[in-house]
Amino acid sequence: MTPYGQFCPVAKAMELLDERWTILIVRELLLGSRHFNELRRGVPKMSPALLTKRLRELERAGVIRRSEVGGRSVYTLTEMGEELDPVVKSLSTWGIRWIGELGNIDLDPHLLMWDIHRTIPIDLWPRRRTVVEFTFQDIVGKGGTWWLVVDGADPQVCDANPGYDVDARVVTDLRTLTQVWRGDIDWRTGLGEDRITVLAPTEIRRQIPDWVGQSTSAAIPRPA
Structure with a gap:
């Protein structure tokens, strides 16, 4: 952590939180990620080594705790970490209202499909295994096709063909589906x-x- 040399509580908080990726790791934990691989899927452009480093820093600071369950590390927020929930939500609201422009570097099929799969309204899906295939016409090769599989209470998102019959195919480009998901445009x-x-x-x-819906941020009103 780089000290600002100020007694201001905002400065003291940012000594921890403005390290690159840190607040996004907190976001993922608030959204329910508990294991290292789940966290990686929420920050796909972050290297495993840097993720490990940031998790250790947050653990030392008392923001998260690490435990072992079945031989796997499980990460959870402490009371200190849980208090960041309204902070992250406020940042999300501010970002969707005022920082609307998306560059090509901001478009990521891995994060988009991971985010979609964890908030879909499962109750609206059929009571049988249902598969929706997504094809991004502007992406060639790996990452261009994804499968959303809903079979019971735990939906899965796959970047390799799971081998099941497909019920529907959604063909679009990455920017369009990202805009729909964010609420910049509607379905x-x-x-x-x-x-x-x-x-x-x-x-x-x-x-x-x-079935797919939109992210929770889609309902946030935008400036005229």
Whole structure:
């Protein structure tokens, strides 16, 4: 941690929190990630070595605790860490309201699909194994096709074909689905402007926007 040399509590807090990736690791823990690989999927552009370093720093600072369950490390927030929940939510609200422009570097299919899979409204899906395939036309090779599998209470997202029958195929580009997920545009706009194509029987095609939904930040009002 780099000291600012100020007694101001904002400065003291930022000595810990403004290290690169730190607040995003806290975000992932608040969203339910508990294991190293889960955390990596939430910060896919972060190296494993740096993630390990940041976790140790947060543990030493008392923000998180590490325990062993079944031979695996489990990371959870302490009371100190849980108090960052409104801070992270406020940053999310401020960011979605005022920092709307997305550069190409901000578009990441790994983070997008991971974020989608953990908040989908499972109760709206059929009571059988259901598979939706996503194809990003602007991505060639690995990362261009993903599969969302809902079978019970634990949805899975796969970047390799799971081998199940596909119920629907969503064809779009990475920017469009990211904008829909963030709430910059809605599903109706994406479909109506032919930026999203859903290949499925009519009944399923109509349900895809409800099955996938949008992130919680999509409901945050934007400035006029």
